[in-house]
Amino acid sequence: MSHADPPSRPAGPAPGSPGAAAAGDPGAGDPDAVLPELFAELPEPFRDAFDPAAPWALLGEPLDALLAALPSSALDVPVTPDVHLLGDRIAIGAGTRILPGAVIEGPVWIGRDVRIRPGAYIRGGCWIGDGCVVGASSEIKHSILFPGAAAPHLNYVGDSVLGRKVNLGAGTVLSNFRHDGKPIALPLPGGGRLATGRRKLGAVLGDRVLTGCNSVLHPGCVVGRETQIYPGVMLRSGVYGAHKLLKLVQGIEELEIS
Numbered sequence: 644m645s646h647a648d649p650p651s652r653p654a655g656p657a658p659g660s661p662g663a664a665a666a667g668d669p670g671a672g673d674p675d676a677v678l679p680e681l682f683a684e685l686p687e688p689f690r691d692a693f694d695p696a697a698p699w700a701l702l703g704e705p706l707d708a709l710l711a712a713l714p715s716s717a718l719d720v721p722v723t724p725d726v727h728l729l730g731d732r733i734a735i736g737a738g739t740r741i742l743p744g745a746v747i748e749g750p751v752w753i754g755r756d757v758r759i760r761p762g763a764y765i766r767g768g769c770w771i772g773d774g775c776v777v778g779a780s781s782e783i784k785h786s787i788l789f790p791g792a793a794a795p796h797l798n799y800v801g802d803s804v805l806g807r808k809v810n811l812g813a814g815t816v817l818s819n820f821r822h823d824g825k826p827i828a829l830p831l832p833g834g835g836r837l838a839t840g841r842r843k844l845g846a847v848l849g850d851r852v853l854t855g856c857n858s859v860l861h862p863g864c865v866v867g868r869e870t871q872i873y874p875g876v877m878l879r880s881g882v883y884g885a886h887k888l889l890k891l892v893q894g895i896e897e898l899e900i901s
Contacts (some may be wrong), residue, residue, distance in 0.1 A: 676832050679867025679885040681849035682806050686772055686789055698847045698865070701787055701804055706770060710750035731877045732769060742783050745777075754790065784819075786845070799872070803845035805852075806868060814855040815847035819862050827863040839863060849885060 686694050692705035702730040713732040720735055725743035732750035739757040754773035763777045768785035775788045778795035785802050800818030820843050827844045828836040831893045846864040855874030864878050867885025876891045885891060
């Protein structure tokens with residue numbers, strides 16, 4: 644992998660385009676200034692396509708182009724009959740271990756030394772980097788997992804980007820669709836909203852973000868690198884800084900049983 648040099652910054656996205664703030668919103672002139680530090684190093688296939696003002700844009704044409712270029716089948720590991728491969732353009736790298744009951748739909752690129760555990764469901768449109776873990780009964784849909792990212796236990800990852808060494812606690816859900824079906828816009832810390840141009844967007848988690856068990860991230864969460872999210876947190880759509888601790892503050896009352 645090559646070190647990701649910061650790309651030259653555009654003058655600013657056009658109104659209504661991914662990464663543009665809604666007209667009249669605070670911060671509309673410099674939307675990338677409100678986003679936290681996310682990734683120290685990008686996987687080679689995404690390095691030139693990365694826009695720090697709209698990191699979710701990797702889920703569009705860059706991901707689609709990579710998957711469209713895959714051969715019909717490129718399996719560098721034996722796949723046993725109790726693993727279900729559906730569709731075509733499925734690439735699986737050497738050293739990857741897939742346990743019984745996993746379901747993998749193409750198109751998908753799975754790197755080297757990945758661990759895919761029983762009952763995992765990898766839906767079409769995924770890029771899963773070297774050394775990742777997709778755990779028992781976890782579902783990954785149209786997402787990018789940088790090398791070493793883990794969704795190891797009962798997770799849902801929809802339309803999301805997970806940085807290197809991200810670890811999702813058991814039961815963490817990255818939800819990706821609003822009930823009203825409206826396009827997803829991120830509330831900004833200083834007011835206003837940042838349009839993403841996407842109707843489906845889960846989370847963009849920077850390198851080494853950790854989520855606690857049973858945390859739920861609402862559609863459109865951007866979390867800076869090395870931030871930790873406490874168990875049980877329900878994180879509203881928005882932008883959260885790097886190197887932070889996000890915790891749920893609640894009281895516990897102990898009562899006598901009458």
